Amino acid sequence: MQKVKHDKSGSLERRSRLQIPGLRWWMFSFFILIMIINYIDRSSISIAMPLISKDLHIGPALTGIILSSFGWTYAIMQLPGGWLVDRLKPRKIVSGSLIGWGIIEGLTGIATGVGSLIGMRMFLGVFEGPVQNGMNSSLIRWLRKSEHARGSTLVDGGGPLGTAFGGLVVTGLIVWLGTWRIAFGVIGLITVIFGLIAWWFMRDNPKDHPMITEKETKYLEEEATEKTVAAEKTTASTPIKSFLHLSPWMLLLAFFGYDAVLYGLLTWAPSYVSNEQHVSFSMTGVWTFVIFGAGFVGELFAGQVADRWIRSGTSVNIVMRSMLGFAGLGVAAAIILVNFVSSTSSAILLISLANFFLRWGGLYWAVPARLVAKEHVGQLSGAMNFAGNVGGIITPILIGFIVQSTGSYVSVFVTFAIAGLIMAISSILINYSRKLTA
Structure with missing residues (x-):
């Protein structure tokens, strides 16, 4: 019944x-x-x-x-x-x-x-x-x-x-x-x-x-009760006061650099493969899979490594600064090398390597919870995502004008490398272990 x-x-x-x-x-x-x-x-x-x-x-x-x-x-x-x-x-x-x-x-x-x-x-x-x-x-x-x-x-x-x-x-x-x-x-x-x-x-x-x-309902309701009790005991600064500190601004700048490369590749990589490397349309789909599949592997790799490293007792500052800083440098190095190779496979594999490092930036979504109190995480996350999307808006237009005026992608990859360096430097300047309270 x-x-x-x-x-x-x-x-x-x-x-x-x-x-x-x-x-x-x-x-x-x-x-x-x-x-x-x-x-x-x-x-x-x-x-x-x-x-x-x-x-x-x-x-x-x-x-x-x-x-x-x-x-x-x-x-x-x-x-x-x-x-x-x-x-x-x-x-x-x-x-x-x-x-x-x-x-x-x-x-x-x-x-x-x-x-x-x-x-x-x-x-x-x-x-x-x-x-x-x-x-x-x-x-x-x-x-x-x-x-x-x-x-x-x-x-x-x-x-x-x-x-x-x-x-x-x-x-x-x-x-x-x-x-x-x-x-x-x-x-x-x-x-x-x-x-x-x-x-x-x-x-x-x-x-x-x-x-x-019923078992799973109880499992989740116990957690919800614990969250409610914890939330009632939490006091925190306002989001505006949090922005008096350096770390939130560096987070926004780092995510701007991250999204500039992310949206640059998302919007222009297929055209680069097809038009610049003269790959057939059907093979463009295969190479697009390789480039962005490498990004998926990078995101899984970064999440697992960061989580285990922190659980081992290593300072969260050492973990996050090392991984996100290295990721930005990896993006810059791999993407600039595209200008110095001649074969199609080498160029696309370097772009794939850059995307592998870039998607370590998935770790940024865990940063707002480390910087501000729980009730302000959504607002800082929204500000971070907005800053990133500014980069995502500017980059496709900039690439279009660069390609039309120069007839090549050389300056495009230089632009990506600069964005990678912005990502690296800003990430290193964030204090991930300090919850902002004033």
Whole structure:
């Protein structure tokens, strides 16, 4: 006989006969999948751009503006996105975002020129803007505190993994269907379907999920009670007072350098592989997978090493300064060497190595919690993400003008190397072991 429970509104919800042990990890895996879809859709235009630019007769400078336009609205949506998540709850925001950007992704296939492409990309940024806030908010409820670092790093790792698979999925669809326009429609339809699945599968509170076991509900509720008691005892400075210190500013600058390279590669790597290295369109997808797959490996590697190193008793300052500082230097060294090699495979493998080091920057998402009190982490994270997206907006446009005016990518890789050095120096200047209280 089925158990029946009453929700707060008094409506009835039947407890499913199917109860899944460890449901929180299924939910967590679903969030990784959403992040993969997020980045497949986000990077699809970059992968298809060599074909789109030929069909619509778009030069490098305008291409840079088109690729940057996603970031204009995405950055603006970070703060209101957090407010929407708090007000409407993660389930509505995540499922609504997926459906919204899936529709926009599909409509991109009917774009007729620069104006319509920019409009589509801006709407894509609007709908994708709140989704990571929604998933992060939901993860806090679905994972215990001891599981947050592992969970956040792996979900963030869905970004490079999505871009990697995007190279294969988007190029495969275009080659199979014979046109980029229908390929965008197919990708958009798949995204909308996942939006409907998100609405069916997600719940804002674990105890409301029909598939959760009583044992797991108690496990998570005990953690929630402990968090509530701890929160009542916490006093902290305001976010504004925290910014009187050097560390938050260095975090913003470091993340600016990080995102400048991240979005530079995300938007322009496929065009570089296709146009500069004269690789066929189908092979461009394979090399895109290699470049961004290396980033996924780098993010997993950094998360595991940092966690174990800190658990061994090493100072968090030594761990974070060493890893993030070395990561920035690794990016700068690998990317500048691209200008000194002649073979296609060497150039692309160096870019892959740079992306491997770059994605160690996933550790930045753990820094706000080390600098400010729990109730201000979201605001510092939002400021950090906004600073990064400023870099993400500027870089694609800058690359477009550099390529159009010089006809090469030499100065582009110099720019990336400078951003890597900014990332390294700023990271070393952060005091990761001091919680700011005034």
